Amino acid sequence: EDGTAGGELNVRLELKLLADVGLLGYPSVGKSTFISKISRARPKIADYPFTTLIPNLGVTKLGEGRSMVVADIPGLIEGAAEGAGLGHRFLKHVERTAVLIHILEASVFTGPDRNPVQDFDKINGELERYAPHLAKKPQIVVVNKCDLTETREAMEELEQSFSARGIRLLAMSAATGDGIREVLEAAWTAVVEAKKSAAQRS
Numbered sequence: 627e628d629g630t631a632g633g634e635l636n637v638r639l640e641l642k643l644l645a646d647v648g649l650l651g652y653p654s655v656g657k658s659t660f661i662s663k664i665s666r667a668r669p670k671i672a673d674y675p676f677t678t679l680i681p682n683l684g685v686t687k688l689g690e691g692r693s694m695v696v697a698d699i700p701g702l703i704e705g706a707a708e709g710a711g712l713g714h715r716f717l718k719h720v721e722r723t724a725v726l727i728h729i730l731e732a733s734v735f736t737g738p739d740r741n742p743v744q745d746f747d748k749i750n751g752e753l754e755r756y757a758p759h760l761a762k763k764p765q766i767v768v769v770n771k772c773d774l775t776e777t778r779e780a781m782e783e784l785e786q787s788f789s790a791r792g793i794r795l796l797a798m799s800a801a802t803g804d805g806i807r808e809v810l811e812a813a814w815t816a817v818v819e820a821k822k823s824a825a826q827r828s
Contacts, residue, residue, distance in 0.1 A: 645683060645697035646817045648723035652745055653700075655731040656770040658682070660800040661698040664810060688814055697723060721757065724820040726765045727813055732780040733771050742769060742780075743787050764816045766796065768809050773799040 649657040665684025682698040699720060720726065728749065730742035746767065753760040769784060771777050781797055788795040796812065798805030 644695075644722045646694040646724050647696045647813050648720050648726050649696065649698050649729060650720065650726045650749060650765070651729040652731070652740075652749070655729045656800040657698050657729055660727075660729065660770070660798075660806070661696055663800055663803060663806060665696060686810060688810055692814060694810075694814060694817060696727075720753065720760050720763070723763070724824075725813055725816040726763050727809065728765045728767045730767065730769050731771055732769055732777045732784060733774050742784055746788075764820055766809060766812045766816060767793050768796040768798055768805075770798055770800050772797045772805065773802050 649661060651657055661682060661684045664686040681700065684696050684698070685693055686696055687693045728746065730745055732742050750761045753763075767788060769777065769781065772781070777797075781795075785795045796805065796809050798809050800806065
């Protein structure tokens, strides 16, 4: 047969990570330390912001037949939905997760202009601006670095603040491992429930 003129098409492909759980939070709150504790993932860990430049995946096992894929999503800051910091380059990865573990920090390292409640609101505001359904994903909210004295002293007030919003606040130290098991169990329960709800909708 005689040949015919071919067609041309420009296609832009975007890779979105598929994970059960996404780690959410400001830079340097301990997301990379956390994923290195619960899996064999070995992200870069350092004491400066934006250490994580690419998402890292890890698999954590809680027991027979219970495992989750966890994505360490690079830190978000206010204005991320408009591209600030690493911006929407990484917000897209939140879309493919079933549950979010929102890691907060209450220590001297955050500086005087931040506190966990404000950080929580700002990050969720960025999720909603980027795509409203993202802010509605189930979240396990946890304060990290509870091995520090100032964090332990702030916990009672923080628990009351989040309880008033109907949110159960967990505490852990990714550095020492304290509280991590409780966080993972809460995440596992939320993942199972999220998948069950998704199956019913389909």
